[in-house]
Amino acid sequence: xxxxxxxxxxxxxxxxxxxxxxxxxxxxxxxxxxxxTDSAGFLFQRDxxxxxxxxxxxxxxxxQLRGVRSDEARTRAAEWIGRVGLRGFExxxxxxxxxxxxxxxxxxxxxxxxxxxxxxxEPFSALDVQTRNLMEAELLGLWQGSGKTVIFVTHDLxxxxxLADEVVVMTAGPARVKARYDVTLPRPRDIEHVRLxxxxxxxxxxxxxxxxxxxLESYARANAAG
Amino acid sequence: MRERTRPVNRWLVTATQIxxxxxxxxxxxxxxxxxxxxxxFFSSPSQIGATIGNWWHQGYIVKxxxxxxxxxxxxxxxxxxxxIVLGIVxxxxxxxxxxxxxxxxxxxxxxxxxxxxxxxLWFGFSLLSKVVSAVVLVLFVVFFATYAGIKDVDPxxxxxxxxxxxxxIDIVRHVLVPSALTWIFASLRSAVGFALIxxxxxxxxxxxxxxxxxxxxSEAQLNTSGVFGGLAILMVLVTFVDTFIRWVQRRVLVWxxxxx
Numbered sequence: 114x115x116x117x118x119x120x121x122x123x124x125x126x127x128x129x130x131x132x133x134x135x136x137x138x139x140x141x142x143x144x145x146x147x148x149x150t151d152s153a154g155f156l157f158q159r160d161x162x163x164x165x166x167x168x169x170x171x172x173x174x175x176x177q178l179r180g181v182r183s184d185e186a187r188t189r190a191a192e193w194i195g196r197v198g199l200r201g202f203e204x205x206x207x208x209x210x211x212x213x214x215x216x217x218x219x220x221x222x223x224x225x226x227x228x229x230x231x232x233x234x235e236p237f238s239a240l241d242v243q244t245r246n247l248m249e250a251e252l253l254g255l256w257q258g259s260g261k262t263v264i265f266v267t268h269d270l271x272x273x274x275x276l277a278d279e280v281v282v283m284t285a286g287p288a289r290v291k292a293r294y295d296v297t298l299p300r301p302r303d304i305e306h307v308r309l310x311x312x313x314x315x316x317x318x319x320x321x322x323x324x325x326x327x328x329l330e331s332y333a334r335a336n337a338a339g
Numbered sequence: 340m341r342e343r344t345r346p347v348n349r350w351l352v353t354a355t356q357i358x359x360x361x362x363x364x365x366x367x368x369x370x371x372x373x374x375x376x377x378x379x380f381f382s383s384p385s386q387i388g389a390t391i392g393n394w395w396h397q398g399y400i401v402k403x404x405x406x407x408x409x410x411x412x413x414x415x416x417x418x419x420x421x422x423i424v425l426g427i428v429x430x431x432x433x434x435x436x437x438x439x440x441x442x443x444x445x446x447x448x449x450x451x452x453x454x455x456x457x458x459x460l461w462f463g464f465s466l467l468s469k470v471v472s473a474v475v476l477v478l479f480v481v482f483f484a485t486y487a488g489i490k491d492v493d494p495x496x497x498x499x500x501x502x503x504x505x506x507x508i509d510i511v512r513h514v515l516v517p518s519a520l521t522w523i524f525a526s527l528r529s530a531v532g533f534a535l536i537x538x539x540x541x542x543x544x545x546x547x548x549x550x551x552x553x554x555x556x557s558e559a560q561l562n563t564s565g566v567f568g569g570l571a572i573l574m575v576l577v578t579f580v581d582t583f584i585r586w587v588q589r590r591v592l593v594w595x596x597x598x599x
């Protein structure tokens with residue numbers, strides 16, 4: 114978490130290998146990042162599905178790009194479309210689906226090739242609150258037991274606490290790590306009820322104190338610059 | 340701003356179009372018959388019809404149309420392919436784009452019709468000079484549309500497929516080309532008109548058959564019915580090719596949210 118423009122998305126791009134660092138190196142699982150990180154999957158804030166491909170073809174694409182045999186690819190794509198609850202929509206095009214359904218397709222598209230690291234850049238921020246909560250629950254369900262590392266950028270403190278084991282708060286640019294919090298809420302978590310847990314509210318107010326200073330700081334800078 | 344968009348009644352639209360067409364032709368015809376319009380300069384629908392009927396009986400129409408269509412279609416295909424390939428290459432390779440894009444802008448500013456006599460000089464009265472004329476008109480329209488279409492691609496889509504493991508050629512195939520297709524089709528529809536202009540103008544300058552030749556021949560004889568007859572045939576041809584392209588477009592762009 115951190116104020117707008119502090120470099121959260123840039124950090125994810127660096128880990129994915131989409132951007133190269135101007136100085137220093139990025140290391141993922143002991144290997145220096147040079148080019149695209151094979152073991153990473155990326156879920157973008159904006160719609161990133163290919164509008165000219167059906168749900169099935171969108172989910173098949175990463176497998177085709179990675180040279181998975183076509184019968185195996187078809188089986189795996191069908192399985193993941195089912196897991197995100199979109200069986201029956203295989204032939205639909207993205208514009209025919211709701212925002213939440215498109216996010217589900219994106220999730221299937223990312224998870225289908227089984228990346229060990231999931232980079233998520235405010236993936237649910239464009240959704241309405243109810244859909245967002247559903248998607249958070251969905252993500253927890255799909256992630257639970259998979260052993261994957263998820264790096265999740267968000268503006269939403271509640272989302273951060275509800276999903277994470279550890280929350281890192283960054284300072285207004287240039288980005289530094291301002292604070293780290295361990296979230297010790299038990300798993301598996303229930304998105305609906307975890308917010309009512311007293312530990313949740315306690316963590317929330319503590320983190321908000323730290324974050325507020327940074328938000329005010331970046332707000333003041335933006336006003337001074339504008 | 341789309342409050343209350345009631346669908347237009349398509350029958351009403353078609354009926355109104357037909358009525359307007361009939362009114363125009365009837366006004367023209369009656370004006371000539373009443374002596375208000377000089378038929379030597381403006382001909383009349385009945386005379387044009389008679390001329391076309393005459394051509395039909397003499398076997399000119401089929402021959403002319405086949406020749407002109409052949410030139411147009413060849414010009415469209417060759418110009419289209421060259422334009423699309425150039426557009427993809429120059430838009431996806433920044434160095435080549437920086438070098439050649441200004442050159443194409445420069446070449447595009449030449450009024451191509453003035454080159455047609457040169458093409459006839461170089462390639463003779465044969466098919467080739469007509470096809471080349473059509474190609475140089477089509478190529479630029481399609482090139483600029485493809486170039487703009489690829490530059491317009493949402494960078495998120497490219498980033499997404501790169502993370503999935505796409506190589507540059509995969510990006511071209513799965514993202515750039517499909518994204519540019521909308522623009523390419525839009526340009527192809529205007530390119531049809533340009534291909535026909537190229538072919539007909541070249542026929543006009545020097546040919547022994549074709550609709551452009553028929554128009555030029557009629558003009559030389561001050562036969563206005565023949566000129567209008569040739570133009571009427573060209574209109575039918577363009578409508579036919581345009582309908583075909585829209586038919587293909589609807590099948591290729593099924594993913595588009597709005598009906599084209």
